[in-house]
Amino acid sequence: MSLNLAENLQTKLIAYRRELHENPELGFQEYETTNRIRRWLEEAGITILDFPLETGLVAEVKGEQEGPTIALRADIDALPIEEQSGVEFSSKIKGVMHACGHDFHTSSIIGAAILLQARRSELKGTVRIIFQPAEEIAQGAVYVAEKGVLEGVSAIFGMHNKPDLPVGTIGVRSGALMASVDRFELDIIGVGGHAGIPNDAIDPIVISSQIVTAFQSIVSRNLSPFHNAVVSVTKLQSGNTWNVIPEKAELEGTVRTFQDETREVIAERMRMLAEGIAESYGARAEFRWFSGLPVVNNDERFTEIAAKAAEMAGYKSVEAKPIPAGEDFAFYQTKIPGYFVWMGVDGPKAWHHPAFQLNEDALDVAANYFAELAILALERKELYA
Secondary structure, X not given: OOHHHHHHHHHHHHHHHHHHHHOOOOOOOOHHHHHXXXXXXXXXXXXXXXXXXXXXXXXXXXXXXXXXXXXXXXXOOOEOOOOOOOOOOOOOOOOOEOOOOHHHHHHHHHHHHHHHHHOHHHOOOEEEEEEEOOOOOOOHHHHHHHOOOOOOOOEEEEEEEEOOOOOOEEEEOOEEEEOEEEEEEEEEEOEOEEOOOHHHOEOHHXXXXXXXXXXXXXXXXXXXXXXXXXXXXXXXXXOOOOOEEOOEEEEEEEEEEOOHHHHHHHHHHHHHHHHHHHHHOOOEEEEEEEEEEOOEEEOHHHHHHHHHHHHXXXXXXXXXXXXXXXXXXXXXXXXXXXXEEEEEOOOOOOOOOOOOOOOOHHHXXXXXXXXXXXXXXXXXXXXXX
């Protein structure tokens, strides 16, 4: 890598990131974002592959030596949030913001591609670079996989920025890193009546209150203390006036788990509790479960490489702490081996906050890290046997 490239890269990546930040687009609407990525990659002489994607694109850097193909992934979509960061390059699109740092992910991986293009002689194989749409609505990874983007790919690597980690720090961990994400809906159908004569009604609000309380015992009384799970009821809606007991109550919420067996236990236990409690009051429960994202589950064979790449690039690796948020990178890991890391960005606010920002010094860190990781991963051909 030339000194000139190293000196200019950070300036370029900051400009890319700020342009993306000013022009955010929601999932499957990232047309201009895709055009920008295409233009920047073409300016760097990087090959763009012809996959039938409406938004998002796939590029490739082929090494001068034969070997396996691995992938780097960046997500490109924004969130429906009105920005309140106050930065001079704030979103120009009302009600849309890069409040999760996908502009950072995209710019960093473009940087990695530029570095890999300059280091093709060191590549013992091929690096496919996926710029994926619609992560925030948990549909982009499935969409990309259905288009054949993973065909011939032996492993995939990705990241998420982490505001509570300092710049220059990479979090690595084998096994579960981010939770599965499921949603549930529950209708309690009772008998409406006069609020002053409740004995002639079957009150769905009272029944729902009992069910909400019972749901909170599932984790503490039905799961192993060595497992992790969250059950949150986030909606309880019933009635429309002060003196009428309604006929129906509607509940909704989410379940986050880190083990597949835990996921199955919780879904069944919730159904049993809802139906049993409702029946004991003479009411009826209709429980619906919507499976969402699987667990981000890092393949342990890549942990050593992930940590070594940080060291080789001059950064620090730490043990990553799992969190109960979800990531559709997990879908790739159900198809091929994958590894996901935390990238320290030293930000003042958490993900999805309207004042979310990050330290742009992390752009150069992430670009160099993923270039180093790709080179190291391709050297270890025995991992893909």
